[in-house]
Amino acid sequence: MDLRKEQILKAIIKEYIFGAEPVSSKTIVNRYGLNVSSATIRNEMAALESLGYIKQPHISSGRIPASSGYRYYVDFLMDDDNIADEFNIIDIDTSNIKNINNYLKEVAIVLAGLSNYTVIITEEKQGEDKIHHLKLVGLLEDKALLVLVLSSQKVKDYVLSFLEKISEEDLKKLTDILNYYLIDKNIEGITPELKQEIINIFPSSPLLVEEIFKIVLKALNEEIKVDIIVEGVKNIFKLPEFSEVKKIESFINTLEDQGQLTKIFNNILGQEKGKIDIKIGDEIGLEELNDFTVIATNCSFCDGVQGKIGIIGPTRMFYEKNITLLESLFKQKEE
């Protein structure tokens, strides 16, 4: 890869990202004038093709970048600083921040709008969660709130309804008993035997204890489920290279399949924070997404919730812009 080859590869990629059409030798001479003729460019293009960086849709067409061409571009050729600042401002109403679900959805919508691609956000499973402590709070006559604080700092609450009225003192007493037995227990520690023991100690409302155990199990179980938000699917229709129903169908099927979605991120990031990870085409590891690129990063949201954010677009995406977008989001969180 001498300098001229790199210049030509960069030119092809920039042209193709912009126009989504095979790039001809003539176009490069006209727009990127390297002081050589189109024939020379053609020779170099043939060389770039045998190196695997570009390819021809058919024998008499111009060249389009191959996955490894994009990879080379991202690793060595990309301009870092050519993005106007106005693109980078992610303006999310931070008064929303108290409600994690709305907040993440808002982030996804804004990011999808700015990037013009599809945004996936997952709220991550934190490994095994334990009960940090819990509390029963009387609400109405026949209702109480069970508040669970998990070791991951997550706070969850569930409304309990009971048939007979239960006094504040009893709720307090039950809270104390439950805390004594349940603190630091993980999902495997919540056994039927333990439940029986507590019912024996607090025999006045066995049904309530049953209910609470059910909920606690559920809550710990939920932590294993990954919550996923997808926004901006419609942006795929703006891309000329996905004008076939088959391709759109495949994309949307993948995005509606939670299993596939988690795979996208599994194949990507480690736990390292702040790093932007870029997977191009088959690097994603899902056949259905071979024509896509995912730019993703780990991100800690409010209240210590861990998650991953990814922008998924065509391999010919505006790399600089979207990397900057994710970086700015991350910086915002750091402040």
Added chain:
Amino acid sequence: MDLRKEQILKAIIKEYIFGAEPVSSKTIVNRYGLNVSSATIRNEMAALESLGYIKQPHISSGRIPASSGYRYYVDFLMDDDNIADEFNIIDIDTSNIKNINNYLKEVAIVLAGLSNYTVIITEEKQGEDKIHHLKLVGLLEDKALLVLVLSSQKVKDYVLSFLEKISEEDLKKLTDILNYYLIDKNIEGITPELKQEIINIFPSSPLLVEEIFKIVLKALNEEIKVDIIVEGVKNIFKLPEFSEVKKIESFINTLEDQGQLTKIFNNILGQEKGKIDIKIGDEIGLEELNDFTVIATNCSFCDGVQGKIGIIGPTRMFYEKNITLLESLFKQKEE
């Protein structure tokens, strides 16, 4: 509309629902043998067409139902009881029921799978919500939970962090003060003057009071937002009549637009419960959905949360099956 015309209309609609292709006079003679010739059917078809119930895509093709044809079918011709019971069983893990968001998503996924169409669920704005009462619950040293119970029975909670430690007694005291002043206030009742008054009465933590007011305003504000769940978008790809990218794009754009989605339901149901409402084609009132039918019902989910569920599919949808599906869901909720 004599009997024979009705029979022919019904035949055309059933055929078209099944096959998505224009129905010819010959097909009707072959499959629905009414002991007349195809010429007679043709005469009747011409009559049905001038009544507006069916139409021809072009002059030499068979007939397809028009919106008013479907309407006539739904109102007068539909078989009520030809659906095998196995279709009607909606099996949702009701242990999920404690968590409204997951539960509704689960309902949507199951219903989308059973119907093979797209399902929209909205959790409804309840008109103006008021504070029923609130409670501050100490959690950790520097954290407390603000639990809001709204007049709509909704329970919301928010984690508060404060700089200095606050004693349980102070939390209790502040809870009492807040309840005294905030109970039965709607969003307009939460004024800066009121906040100042409370800060004067409870001067030890003005920042905390500020924070609480901010959250209370947010919470009441959120109730104006409608939460929307959409599942089964991918099912549109199974429908041959939506094989054009343009149509799919229009559909998905509509579904990603919260404003449009709420319009769908606005134009539909009143407050009547248990009634199934069917809007066919332009009855929906959105140009983009002229080729769709929405079958919808009001539904009260757990804990008094009000919502609407709609199945949206092509005008040639399996009406009986989907009506039964929604009915069975509603019955399940009643139990």
Added chain:
DNA sequence: CATTAGCACTTCAACTCATCGAGTGCTAAA
């Protein structure tokens, strides 16, 4: 008078064929 057999007519979909333009690879010359 309702029904129907028969036929002319219309339209769509699929196929072929020719043409054109864009772009390449290769050769030979500079």
Added chain:
DNA sequence: TTTAGCACTCGATGAGTTGAAGTGCTAATG
């Protein structure tokens, strides 16, 4: 090493043809 020039390839476009499906209408029928 570069380049001018040319033959070649391929896809896209549009025109023309054909066949199948289905209708509407007319005239005959019971």
